[in-house]
Amino acid sequence: MNFEDYQGIWVFIEVKDGEIVPVSLELLGAGKQLADKRDSELAGVLIGENVKHLANTLYEYGADTVYVYDDPIFKDYRTESYMKALLECCQKYKPEVILYGATSTGKDLASAVATDLPTGLTADSTILDIEEDTGLLLASRPAFGGNIMATILCKKYRPQMATVRPKVMKALTPEPGRTGRLVEETASIKEEDIRTKVLKIVQHTTKKIRIDEADIIVAGGKGLGNQKGFQLVHQLAETLGGAVGASRDVVEAGWVGHHHQVGQTGVTVTPKIYFAIGISGAIQHIVGMQNSGLIIAINNDPNAPIFQSSHYGIVGDAFEIVPLLIEQFKQAFNREVVDHV
Amino acid sequence: MLHIVACIKQVPDTKIIKMNPKTNTMDRASAPAILNPYDAHAVEEAVRLKKRYGGTVSVLTMGPPPAVKAIRKCIEIGADEGYMISDRAFAGADTLATSYALTKAIEKISKIKPVDLIICGKMTIDGDTGQVGPGIARRLDMPPLTSVNKVEEINQQEGYAVVHRKLEDGYEVIQSTMPCLMSVEKEINDVPYSSMTNMLKAARYQPIIWAVADLEGIDRVQLGLKGSPTIVSKVWAPTKPSGGTMLEGDPGEQAEKLLNVLLEKKELFTVKGGDNS
16 A cells, blocks of 8 residues: 555535535534645535535635536445545545544444455544644544544555544635536446345424524433422523533433433534533533533532533522523513514 | 344443543443444334334444343343344454444344344444444445434335435435334334343343354455544643633623623624524
8 A cells, every 4th residue: 555645635525415514514614624724625525416516615715626426326425435436436546544424424434444444443533633744644533432532544545534523623714716626427227236225214303492403401310309399490491592402311211202311322412501400510521512612600509520621610409590590581581582573 | 024233332331431531531441332323223113113014133343242231232122132242352443443343243144134214323422433333334335324314114025215314404204225224213103111021031131253264255454443544643631621711790780781792793783683583
């Protein structure tokens, strides 16, 4: 394997419902820094049906080149078809690095591609860097349930690959009118070669705000006592127009559904405001919310580790303080509410 | 009759593991070794499918001799057979080398009894990658089905499976040919307390143990540390945040101080002012 042949930083561009998934744009931002350090180009690999026009957006977010596989066979994400396209693209154009969002799709695809190439794959990276002279990717991630950080290297194989957690990297400010090079490709895979079919896609038709997209999250933990006590979290979230989050033990106790779980084995969130109510602050929870803009903790235990990770802390009884806060908040915003009516 | 293989791992319980502050290494002795919690759901799902469709559940692990305990736990859950590959040559394997070794073991199990379905947990709590399952699927040329949170149907005669794959905002229903490999989410089932019969069986259960030499056509270069493309170059403790401002006073004062903090971010709320439904 001649490493000189492998050049350029690639980002797998995930498309959902005809739109680019935010983490892909974040990765273009992260990839740009790596590409600049290596004085090489940044490319997006765009796979899907009727996706070619999205290349313009990718240029505006930093891509120099977009490799596109636009074909009805790619209408739905399927491991085998997408993997085949990406493998062929890789073998033809030989990138130095490929980054994927650590989403269901990104992780599925990256695991399959890494095995077939083969090459090393670092999962759930949160820090990326590259050695300017050697091109060695330094992918760091929380390990052992967030107890330590580890930097993972892949010295013997190219391309080097990593999945990266959503909401950790920053997208560039789009540069309107910025253009790039479009490379249209066709994959050799045929429908009859694919062993899976997507029969149906079901989206949760809830009006509730998804926690991975929310600006405000009110999260509750075991300290709220029981499912009834957890209603306090729902009330505050509703008042503030935020989403409901939860610690792992609360989800495991069945007070609230799995998709509310924040943390190492749940969702990583970075809202502008994060409330942790009755959450002690196990490291596994902290790694999932520590990048939030403003962290407010309410807990009756002054020694709860959550206070170490908070911008503001209140030692006290949430059942006393939160209802007062809700009342005062409604009063303060009364004028706005009246204006809207 | 279905033959299902569940891949499992014994892991240190990372919820209680302690760090040595001087060396920034983990004190493995501080954490008990447990069956990876996600794998318990994989085994449970295999046992449920066995009850639904008839068949056999085998579990497979790679690990040091004490990992027999994790296999016994799976027997408690209801697995029929346990296989373990154990050899110094496997040590230090990353996900690529691990999937290679497990694949070789599954090939050997298939010769004893053809495998229809492989089930893995979503990921391990000590590796946190979720890459081994799909890796095995690719090596065995089976469709990898990840993030499975429901098995709707297994049709062995027609040779297909229908499963739900969890997505960020819902799920998709996938039909796949069999054999296939699925890695399952923890919400796919609840693992109940084991029956007394299973516990008694587990207590004296001895799995079949293979060393590298027992596996056919194995390329030693692809095993363990040597066969691992990724290496850990540096490990450090995440910086401990130092904490922020404590809002003191009686509950009324605390609520008021907190309100003032929120009012500084007023723009986040005003948009949604009238609509809190």
